[in-house]
Amino acid sequence: MTTAASDELAPTALPADRTFFWALVALAAATAALAGGLYLRNGSSERAALAAVSTEQLAVRAGAGRDAQALQQLRYRAQGGAAQAQQALGSVLASTEGADRAEAMQWLQAAQRQGDAQASYLLGRLRLSAGVLHAEAQAASDFERAAAAGHAGAALQRGLMARRAQDPVAAARWLAQAAQAHDPQALFLLANATREGNGVPRDEARALALYREAAALEYPPAHQALAMAYERGELGLPRDSEQAREALAEVAHSLKHPPVER
């Protein structure tokens, strides 16, 4: 798609009235070059500007923005001992192709030691995906640390681990904790469990409310569950093919932007 569309963008000649415009461009370029020169001689002011940028935004610039200066600034902050910066740096390194994975883990562990919940969560995810020995137990402990600090994604992951361990009661408890913090996947899975009476008492009205909350957060399977329930008159809903159709349309729409895992 990208290639095909690029091919269509054939170069065209500039209209004559653009001359002045391009003169401005040249002026802008010259100004930018001058500014660049000033920057080289005055790097401290640039660093001062970066120093005003939040650690979270620095992480976006260093990651998605591929910005080496932002990465460097993140390193300074991490080396200075800031837990959030250590976590952010570990996170960026873990998701950067070719970056040192061991270094990523070290920074995340440093942040975890300072009680950073997101770092614990990411460590758990990394340990599970790496599939190393004893990873499960360590990951469970990471998730529990983060969940205890209120991290919804960690509670969800701990709940998924409990599901895999065939412990529906523990799973439902963790999912409920994540659902309490509005995690859409947890809301949906807890709705399923509540509908089936799997680890929690069966309660269709409660299941419906949970599906609705997950749907309001644009979780596509929740819209679909509601569509099917409307179609068949389940979960105490009246049969309503119009509502079913609307809900299915929301599936199509929300699938283009499902909730992003943290």
Place this chain on the structure above:
Amino acid sequence: MKLNRGIGWSLGAVAVGAGLLACGGSDDDTPPASTPTIAAGSTAQLALLETTDLHTNVRSYDYFKLAGDNSLGFERTSTLIKAARAEFANTLLVDNGDTIQGTALSDYQALVNPVACTDTLAIYKAMNAAGYDVGGIGNHEFNYGLPYLAQVTGSKFDVDGMPAVSAQAKCAGPAFPQVLANVYSVKSKQPLFTPYTIVTKTLKAKDPAGQDISVPVKVGFIGFAPPTILAWDKRWLDGKVYTEGVKETAEKFIPEMKAKGAELIVVISHGGLDSSAYSPTLENGSWHLSKVAGVDAMLIGHSHQIFPDAASTVGQFNQVGVDKAKGTVNGVPTVMANFWGKHLGVIGLSLKHDGSKWSVDTTKTTVQARSTQNADKTYVAVDAAVAPLIEAEHQATIAYVKTPVGTTDFRMTTYFADVGEPGAIEIVNQAQADYVSAYIQANLPEFKALPVLSVSAPFKSGFAGGADFTDVAAGPLAINNAADLYLYPNTVHAVKVNGADIKAWLETAAKRFNTINPALTTAQELVSTYPGYNFDMFTSADMQYEIDVTQPVGSRIRNLTYKGAPIGAAAEFVVATNNYRASGGGSFPGLDGSKTIYASPDANRDALIAYIKTAKNLTRAGNGSHRSWRFTKVATAGPVTFKSATGQLALAQAAGLSGITLQQADDGSGKSLSVYAIDLAQ
């Protein structure tokens, strides 16, 4: 004049192009040659009109049903716009974004028969004619990639993967400026679009003596998209653009806008309200934007909701600082106009001039989301001027949806899917398996060695009566037939599972059947109330199993083999399915999203269309006769019955099913169903 946006803004940054930036307004907004003096105490009414999430719904039409749908479409919103323009002396019409994607029309113009550089996209044609003043950019604008977005918006993007800006053509785009402040190019570290524009609007106002005067107001518009676009459209955006937090971006640009003369600041934020702790990656940043100094009004979107609405139970409108009756967020008038043109947002501002600038008399502000639906459930009439603007595109899309993509030599139905007929299901499984195999071979070497299987279900299996079955006639297959064969708007997902998981999966699917007592002499109904869309099945010669309906739920799957050998509990497979099932939909054991190895952005329906296009001529032998499962043979003392549509027995015979007989031509439900029987001993 219209500048290339990226460069235009770069100039602004070095204070050369500042004057140029303010020229984005439409024709009637041309500022007077010299700014007249406006007497202190002059007043004016100015209404901000918002559309959002139009998703290319110009007509009140459903392209998959090939039928009208009065509940949506800009041709009806346009009627509301005209009414508002008659009502308010001064209006500015603004679109919030999520404009260029979302119907078969958009796919047709983006992918099937790409709109030419010299042509304006259909939705923008309609918006140009409606005289929009400003547009925002939503997340769905990125769905077709950056080159397409540049083309249809008449922009040039200085990003990796596109030619140098000087080599990019200036294509036809909307006739109004589009603003987006928080999405930046990795390459240039500059905003992708013009971050803001200042529209000089000539107001019909009153001087302090009540005399009519015509005087200008400068309204600054700044646009925001959800930072989460980086995840959603990663395949197009990775390494090319990044986002800045909406709050920091607003705090940076709004003072600049004011310095350039903006008297009012309007935020166009494609995002809902989230009062949780601020983060620069927050998806719905509008609540935090309302707290930025200087914001006079917010036009928001993205959530497909209505705001204000005193009765709303939506979580985001029941947060601290949000007045869902008045339509304010932390005191800032805010509107969200639902989606698909169902509503028009209207913020009525009473302006007063203090001799140096206009400001808003906030005690008189009104905020409404006006519906195209009347109180009696009918809909406002269409604006007849809209349809002719895009008639060619509309008809071409309908023709596209009806275009044959292949043929079938057999009638593809689900009338007898419950008793093993795979005629409408196998093609879906083939398409899914083919799609996932190709992806794994190209991108996931770690799974290359695993067999790729596929499951699907009879989505329509008679719940609502004899008409509620899939039934695609033999002959040509068109795009809309794909929607018949694949009912749900799902995306392809692949899960890695083991033999035990597969057995549990099939045991759950086999809840479709009641437990049959062979000794009973009375008739027993075979099919339970368990939904047909959860009756997942394989349909390949490699995969074989029996369903023993004499056994209780959970103990019915027997003789499960792959390529003739029993499947061990630990044997690993990849199974192609859909996002709903892979995420835990239907509560299948072990499926909760954590086994997903590939979450494709592509629809199962599109994978199916692609497969049919390649296969061209579908045959019963090749695409509709492979049964993976049979009932375990058992002699029953009485009949085992099931319901299907009336008059279809010949189809069972044509499909080669043996032992099916007609018991009762009319089941008495009045829903065109007959009672059939199956001899489980055959």
